[in-house]
Amino acid sequence: xxxxxxxxxxxxxxxxxxxxxxxxxxxxxxxxxxxxxxxxxxxxxxxxxxxxxxxxxxxxxxxxxxxxxxxxxxxxxxxxxxxxxxxxxxxxxxxxxxxxxxxxxxxxxxxxxxxxxxxxxxxxxxxxxxxxxxxxxxxxxxxxxxx
Numbered sequence: 001x002x003x004x005x006x007x008x009x010x011x012x013x014x015x016x017x018x019x020x021x022x023x024x025x026x027x028x029x030x031x032x033x034x035x036x037x038x039x040x041x042x043x044x045x046x047x048x049x050x051x052x053x054x055x056x057x058x059x060x061x062x063x064x065x066x067x068x069x070x071x072x073x074x075x076x077x078x079x080x081x082x083x084x085x086x087x088x089x090x091x092x093x094x095x096x097x098x099x100x101x102x103x104x105x106x107x108x109x110x111x112x113x114x115x116x117x118x119x120x121x122x123x124x125x126x127x128x129x130x131x132x133x134x135x136x137x138x139x140x141x142x143x144x145x146x147x
Contacts, residue, residue: 008129014080017057033061
């Protein structure tokens, strides 16, 4: 039997979160954290609502997952996020010791790869999962802001 819980399956859930952010006027980034094929955290950018530059989707997801697990380390967890994490989020992910990060679209200007930010040595990264859908959402968002 084929496992239905693919990276695309979970990225669709992160994209749903990004759509919620879009609808609230937030930069449309969504994130979920999964352990053993179970979603334990789901959130999106809240920087405008909370008036907090650190309220990125990944930061919200890390806090939520740590609360769910009752500990600060996210070993055996996977983060699905629609946009490549920035260096702030990558730093927090480093300290969380998350096992895997799956992201959609690259952030060529502010992403952790461009900035040269290191992740935990045991963290694996998968990029480009549903990247077109994630990028299209960002393009639509910023086009609507320029009108």
